[in-house]
Amino acid sequence: MRVLLSSYDTMTQKPARSDYEQLLGSLEGDAFQAEVCARLQFLFLDFQSIPDKPYGDGGLDGLSHGQDCGYCCYGPEQDPVKLKGKGLKDDIIQKFNADLRKLFEVEYGGNRRLSHARNAELETIIGEGNRLKNIYLVVSSFETHRIIGPLNTAFNKYKQNSELRFISTDAKLTIWGPKQLTTLGVVDEQTLFRMANRTLFERLHTVTAADVQLDTAGDFDDKFEDLRRRRPSRAEHIAELATDFRAAWAAAIMLDNELASTSVVFHEALEAARADVARSARLRSIGTGEPYEMIEAMRQDVVDRLGQDFGQRLGGLTSKVADGVVAGLIGECPLEWRDDIA
Numbered sequence: 001m002r003v004l005l006s007s008y009d010t011m012t013q014k015p016a017r018s019d020y021e022q023l024l025g026s027l028e029g030d031a032f033q034a035e036v037c038a039r040l041q042f043l044f045l046d047f048q049s050i051p052d053k054p055y056g057d058g059g060l061d062g063l064s065h066g067q068d069c070g071y072c073c074y075g076p077e078q079d080p081v082k083l084k085g086k087g088l089k090d091d092i093i094q095k096f097n098a099d100l101r102k103l104f105e106v107e108y109g110g111n112r113r114l115s116h117a118r119n120a121e122l123e124t125i126i127g128e129g130n131r132l133k134n135i136y137l138v139v140s141s142f143e144t145h146r147i148i149g150p151l152n153t154a155f156n157k158y159k160q161n162s163e164l165r166f167i168s169t170d171a172k173l174t175i176w177g178p179k180q181l182t183t184l185g186v187v188d189e190q191t192l193f194r195m196a197n198r199t200l201f202e203r204l205h206t207v208t209a210a211d212v213q214l215d216t217a218g219d220f221d222d223k224f225e226d227l228r229r230r231r232p233s234r235a236e237h238i239a240e241l242a243t244d245f246r247a248a249w250a251a252a253i254m255l256d257n258e259l260a261s262t263s264v265v266f267h268e269a270l271e272a273a274r275a276d277v278a279r280s281a282r283l284r285s286i287g288t289g290e291p292y293e294m295i296e297a298m299r300q301d302v303v304d305r306l307g308q309d310f311g312q313r314l315g316g317l318t319s320k321v322a323d324g325v326v327a328g329l330i331g332e333c334p335l336e337w338r339d340d341i342a
Contacts, residue, residue, distance in 0.1 A: 020187045023195040024178040025140050032075025032140045035195065036181065037062055040071065043185045050125060058121035059102030067130040072099040075140040088141060093150050096137045100155055103135065104162035114161040122166050131168040142177020151175060193266075200258050204251045204317055209243075212250035220246070220331035226338050227291055245327035251317075252324025269309040274325055277302050281334035291337040298335055299326050 027035055037049040044064040050057045062071040074095045076088060101107055107117035126132075137151065155173045194201065214220070224242040228235045259267035280301050284294050302322040306314065314321055329335040 016187045016192060017182045020192060020195060021178045021182040023198075024181065026078065027140055027198075028075045028077055030075075031198070033061055033073040035198075036071070036073045036138050038194075039181055039184075039191070040064065042188075042191065056121050058119055058125050059099045060122070060125060063125075065134075067127055068132065069134045069136065070103065070132040071136045071138055072096060072103075073138045089144055089147055092139055092141070092147050093154075096139075096151055097154050099137070100135070100151075100158050103132070104158040104167055105165060106158050106161050114158065116163055119166075126166045131164070131166055132171055133168045134172050134174065135167075136174050136176055138176045138181060140178060142175065142179070148175060193263075197258075197262070200255070200262075201317060204255060204320065207247065207251045207254055209246035209250045212253050214246065214249060214253075214331065219333055220249075220327065223291075223330055223336075223338060230291070245323055245330070248320050248323035249327035249331065250324070252321050252328060255317075255321060255324075266310070273302070273305040273309055274328070277305055277325060278329060278334040281329045285334070285336040289337075294335060294337055295326060295330075298329060299323065302326055 024032070024035060024039075037047070040047045040062055041049070046066065047062060047064040049062050050060050059072065060070050061073045063069065064071070074092060076091050076095070079088070101117070102119050103122070105117055105119045105122075106114045109115050135155075139147075152173055159167065159169075159171065221242075224238060227238045231238065256267065256270060259270060277298065281298055284297065289297075299322055302325045303318060306318055306322060306325075310318070326335070
């Protein structure tokens, strides 16, 4: 998917919002929940995502507005059969009904009557004295109004039978789909970049050296062997460092290849950053500094340069990409510390 960074009117943002809405609606499961939480974190400074460890999230995926607002997310499987029939509608209603029962601490007994069912996890999530006033059910597919009535009916029924330990007596229910979430605020360049390249970012987190051909690994190996000769007592740590840098190098090459076909602007930015830090590496190699100091200094140079060109678009991958660029400088020779090399 090509990332067009300047393809929308910054005043109306119509294409940007449309693209984001489509991308958001295509996500399933944990990927949808993670993106919803990222979006809400962007919109609300006090948004708190809720990890599901150690014993589940208590039915909540997020909180905001001083714990007045609670969020439940659902990204159902994109099953073509369900999308065309009523199966998807029934799945959405069933899933959110289960979440609401947890929040209201009610459950059906053998006689099909609702009774109190203590939710121990909510006790560790909702602060003492707080009660949710607004509950938002966020779903990746909101194409039919026929989920609204059943969910509001269930909401009112559960409220009437609840001890309301965590829900306000005047609590309200709202259902959001991708369109509603998208129109809440600005869809910035960073968000679109992350979403459009989501699959790539996931792959980069798990890539290993075996996944990419490293053509100049000979010099890379020789330089780390030189480090082991210099510090034999740190041989194990040096071997681990080499493994980490190799994997990061592979990830940087994969990113470079992907950007070459998906985003010319960012590919050129990455190439320019690599060229600049390569000059810096040659200058550092003229000196007599310790290899470890040279590596760390180069790594910081790369992080700074990536920040200038990419901002926060790389997110948590900035460090790995920086390591990969430095590993390339080691393997491709601009960064040199071996005394026996002319």
